[in-house]
Amino acid sequence: MSDLEGAIGRFLKGDATAFQEVVDATSARLVRLSARMLGNVADAEDVVQEAYVKAYRSLLDGQFDRRAKVETWLYRIVVNATIDARRKRTRRVPAIEVEEETAGPAQEVASTQEARLALTELADWLGELPPDQQAALVLKEVEGRESVEIAEILGCSEGAVEQRLVRARATLRQRRNES
Amino acid sequence: MKDQDENIDARLERLARATEVVRPRPDFGARVARALEAEQRGGLLLELGRPARRILPALALAAAFSLVWAVESDQAFDDALSAYADETVELEW
Numbered sequence: 001m002s003d004l005e006g007a008i009g010r011f012l013k014g015d016a017t018a019f020q021e022v023v024d025a026t027s028a029r030l031v032r033l034s035a036r037m038l039g040n041v042a043d044a045e046d047v048v049q050e051a052y053v054k055a056y057r058s059l060l061d062g063q064f065d066r067r068a069k070v071e072t073w074l075y076r077i078v079v080n081a082t083i084d085a086r087r088k089r090t091r092r093v094p095a096i097e098v099e100e101e102t103a104g105p106a107q108e109v110a111s112t113q114e115a116r117l118a119l120t121e122l123a124d125w126l127g128e129l130p131p132d133q134q135a136a137l138v139l140k141e142v143e144g145r146e147s148v149e150i151a152e153i154l155g156c157s158e159g160a161v162e163q164r165l166v167r168a169r170a171t172l173r174q175r176r177n178e179s
Numbered sequence: 180m181k182d183q184d185e186n187i188d189a190r191l192e193r194l195a196r197a198t199e200v201v202r203p204r205p206d207f208g209a210r211v212a213r214a215l216e217a218e219q220r221g222g223l224l225l226e227l228g229r230p231a232r233r234i235l236p237a238l239a240l241a242a243a244f245s246l247v248w249a250v251e252s253d254q255a256f257d258d259a260l261s262a263y264a265d266e267t268v269e270l271e272w
Binding site: 019028 | 199200
């Protein structure tokens with residue numbers, strides 16, 4: 001049993017602090033995933049915070065049957081919430097974040113600036129794909145997840161994942177030829 | 180087509196590397212903890228509200244009976260009062 005499964009087990013037995021262990025262990029990966037789809041960290045943090053509250057509620061209501069791995073389950077909640085957010089939102093201007101981060105060491109600021117530009121580029125480039133194709137492509141090629149796990153996260157078959165990847169690539173190629 | 184695929188792969192790989200350093204801001208854990216506390220308080224209020232909601236139909240029925248009883252009592256009192264005013268009260272011996 002992994003640390004995450006153990007923490008969830010303890011939470012379900014009444015240890016209220018165990019859920020925070022899950023948050024501490026997974027928040028970096030989940031915010032990064034959401035930011036890679038939305039294009040900025042602030043929106044990703046909002047989405048992941050809501051996802052944790054939803055997961056917490058599901059655990060208390062007994063809706064998580066523990067058949068899936070905890071991490072896969074959290075990824076699923078975050079991907080769905082990110083797709084919903086992508087449909088709803090209007091883009092945020094990250095001016096305040098830039099000011100805050102310029103206080104750090106020069107190299108760190110440079111890598112953060114580069115990361116921010118890369119997030120924007122990634123979200124703009126893949127944001128024109130249908131959400132399910134964008135999610136499949138980010139999980140496979142950017143996050144490096146296996147197709148079987150992506151299928152579990154997206155709630156579809158492995159074949160459907162492969163099909164989404166093929167279609168996503170075809171759409172990107174077509175856009176490239178058009179531009 | 181293969182070249183184009185490689186271009187897509189290369190671009191994805193570059194963007195994956197560049198975004199590897201992305202992290203939530205330092206106060207994010209505390210922010211989630213506050214949201215979970217708020218959720219816990221909301222859940223507690225909901226739990227307390229649940230028994231009250233269960234007896235709500237019985238309370239509504241009791242209120243309806245009380246209203247009927249009050250109207251009937253009021254009517255009986257009015258009848259008694261008007262009978263007294265008309266001096267038609269029959270004295271019981």
